[in-house]
Amino acid sequence: MGHLTESLGYVLKQSAKALHLATEEVLRPFDLTVAQFSCLELLGRHPGLSNAELGRGAFVSRQSMNLVLRGLQQRGLVTRPDTVATGWARPTQLTPEGRAQLHAAAESVRKVEKRMISAIPEKRRVKLRKDLAACADAIAPSAR
Amino acid sequence: MGHLTESLGYVLKQSAKALHLATEEVLRPFDLTVAQFSCLELLGRHPGLSNAELGRGAFVSRQSMNLVLRGLQQRGLVTRPDTVATGWARPTQLTPEGRAQLHAAAESVRKVEKRMISAIPEKRRVKLRKDLAACADAIAPSAR
DNA sequence: TCCTTCATGTCAACATTCTGACACGTCGGG
DNA sequence: CCCGACGTGTCAGAATGTTGACATGAAGGA
Numbered sequence: 013m014g015h016l017t018e019s020l021g022y023v024l025k026q027s028a029k030a031l032h033l034a035t036e037e038v039l040r041p042f043d044l045t046v047a048q049f050s051c052l053e054l055l056g057r058h059p060g061l062s063n064a065e066l067g068r069g070a071f072v073s074r075q076s077m078n079l080v081l082r083g084l085q086q087r088g089l090v091t092r093p094d095t096v097a098t099g100w101a102r103p104t105q106l107t108p109e110g111r112a113q114l115h116a117a118a119e120s121v122r123k124v125e126k127r128m129i130s131a132i133p134e135k136r137r138v139k140l141r142k143d144l145a146a147c148a149d150a151i152a153p154s155a156r
Numbered sequence: 157m158g159h160l161t162e163s164l165g166y167v168l169k170q171s172a173k174a175l176h177l178a179t180e181e182v183l184r185p186f187d188l189t190v191a192q193f194s195c196l197e198l199l200g201r202h203p204g205l206s207n208a209e210l211g212r213g214a215f216v217s218r219q220s221m222n223l224v225l226r227g228l229q230q231r232g233l234v235t236r237p238d239t240v241a242t243g244w245a246r247p248t249q250l251t252p253e254g255r256a257q258l259h260a261a262a263e264s265v266r267k268v269e270k271r272m273i274s275a276i277p278e279k280r281r282v283k284l285r286k287d288l289a290a291c292a293d294a295i296a297p298s299a300r
Numbered sequence: 301t302c303c304t305t306c307a308t309g310t311c312a313a314c315a316t317t318c319t320g321a322c323a324c325g326t327c328g329g330g
Numbered sequence: 331c332c333c334g335a336c337g338t339g340t341c342a343g344a345a346t347g348t349t350g351a352c353a354t355g356a357a358g359g360a
Contacts, residue, residue: 100309
């Protein structure tokens with residue numbers, strides 16, 4: 013599509029879309045959507061996150077994350093206490109099955125990211141990551 | 157959300173989402189969605205694109221772009237011939253009103269991109285853009 | 301103490317996008 | 331010449347995400 017690629021926003025969207033598609037594809041054999049995998053990965057690194065926290069971490073609303081969580085719970089991949097001592101937030105935990113699924117799927121997802129990163133000269137990878145994070149910070153609503 | 161930011165895929169999604177949200181916000185006064193604006197911008201740079209071509213350029217299916225295009229057509233911002241001499245593809249053109257809307261909205265959108273870019277040292281901006289493009293190429297389905 | 305503010309989970313309605321499917325026109329090789 | 335592959339526009343159905351709203355509990359200041 014030619015000279016649109018001179019816009020940083022365009023290539024940003026393009027890369028994100030391509031990554032999403034590729035991730036979707038490798039996740040298909042595991043019967044996991046990208047949202048579901050993101051949720052599992054978040055829980056793997058930060059056990060006990062609540063529904064709303066998971067939503068923010070995966071960049072979706074808490075209503076959407078609620079549906080994702082129900083699916084995962086029904087498949088026995090995560091656990092939430094039906095009732096909680098204090099407040100509303102129900103801490104979510106990975107089940108052993110969930111941890112196994114995450115471990116298996118994460119391997120495939122890392123291959124995708126590896127393939128993407130391999131296109132970048134090694135010395136520039138850290139800077140790329142930091143620059144992108146700086147972009148996100150500069151444009152976040154809280155930064156206004 | 158801590159150490160997830162060490163994953164390039166995560167910050168990529170984060171930046172893209174932040175940019176989308178910010179663009180959505182500045183586009184609201186013009187009563188344009190991001191998809192609609194992308195469509196107008198594509199037509200501004202490449203007049204006569206068909207429905208399917210616009211969809212590919214904006215990273216959505218041709219079915220979705222069809223709905224976007226109908227809305228823009230109904231508002232008098234674009235024109236498509238009802239019938240065409242050869243084939244199915246109907247070349248889309250911006251109307252004068254569409255061109256005016258695009259010009260006005262593009263100014264606001266460029267401010268957003270400017271704010272995002274301003275977080276990056278000037279010398280690195282070109283490399284960032286090229287690295288992102290390389291990422292997209294490396295991971296595109298055709299690259300497999 | 302009270303009460304205002306904030307955060308959470310959940311329900312409902314709505315919007316947007318995608319996949320599957322069909323009909324039609326073009327282009328190419330056999 | 332024919333026919334298969336390909337691209338396009340469109341319809342229908344399903345999946346997914348979002349906003350708005352409500353009830354409830356926690357936290358902090360007057």
